[in-house]
Amino acid sequence: MELVGFDTAEVEVQVVREIASTIDELLTKYPLPLHGVELTYDTASRPRPDRTPTAEQSAESAIWIVLDRAVLNPPRAAPVETRRIFRRRGPAERPVYTAVVREFAGALDVAGGFRARQEALRTLINESLRGGGGGLGLLDPGRALVDGFTEVVLRGERAGASAKELHEALVKMARAETSDGLSA
Numbered sequence: 001m002e003l004v005g006f007d008t009a010e011v012e013v014q015v016v017r018e019i020a021s022t023i024d025e026l027l028t029k030y031p032l033p034l035h036g037v038e039l040t041y042d043t044a045s046r047p048r049p050d051r052t053p054t055a056e057q058s059a060e061s062a063i064w065i066v067l068d069r070a071v072l073n074p075p076r077a078a079p080v081e082t083r084r085i086f087r088r089r090g091p092a093e094r095p096v097y098t099a100v101v102r103e104f105a106g107a108l109d110v111a112g113g114f115r116a117r118q119e120a121l122r123t124l125i126n127e128s129l130r131g132g133g134g135g136l137g138l139l140d141p142g143r144a145l146v147d148g149f150t151e152v153v154l155r156g157e158r159a160g161a162s163a164k165e166l167h168e169a170l171v172k173m174a175r176a177e178t179s180d181g182l183s184a
Contacts, residue, residue: 002036005069011039015072015096022100023065026153030104030171032111037065039072063110065103072096098150105149105170109142112173117141119169120148127162145170 006016019037027034072095109116120141128139148166152159159167 001034003038004036005039006037010069011072018094018096019067019072019100022097023104026101026104030108030174032104032107032174033063034065034107035063037067039067039069041069063107065100065107067099067103071099098154101150101153102146105146106142108149108170108174109145112170112176114142115176116145116166116169116173119173120144120166123162123165123169 005011023034023037026032118141121139124139124141124144145166148159148163149170151163152167155163
């Protein structure tokens with residue numbers, strides 16, 4: 001696996017460990033031919049590197065996780081005084097984990113050839129017609145897949161029904177594309 005941007009002193013060791021641990025956890029549960037991980041500054045203002053395969057590349061070589069350093073090193077909040085036994089770490093307390101999960105969802109979308117987006121659009125339209133939606137993507141199937149996958153990974157069985165449908169579609173399409181690519 002190729003690593004880009006990890007060689008600067010600006011990345012805390014604990015952040016790198018959490019990135020590696022999260023990717024290991026996700027790859028164990030959702031096998032994916034991940035080519036690399038890149039740390040960058042402000043992914044929104046900078047165009048992402050073209051990770052689409054060319055004639056010389058396979059689809060697997062195009063699957064990258066690109067993480068914004070600003071998201072990984074948020075300003076420290078004052079600690080809340082609660083007894084540790086009664087506290088569970090939620091997504092707000094785990095920004096690195098959450099950022100990696102969101103980017104991993106995008107990598108699954110790439111691995112599945114973006115085929116899950118059709119199913120996601122159906123789910124979003126059905127949810128919209130029922131008067132729901134819960135904010136999952138607002139008819140943006142790519143964003144909805146990332147949001148749904150992230151919700152299921154973070155909340156497990158407590159995730160909403162739409163999130164579970166989107167998670168299932170994303171994982172199913174990524175696995176189908178990966179197994180198709182492996183058999184070729």
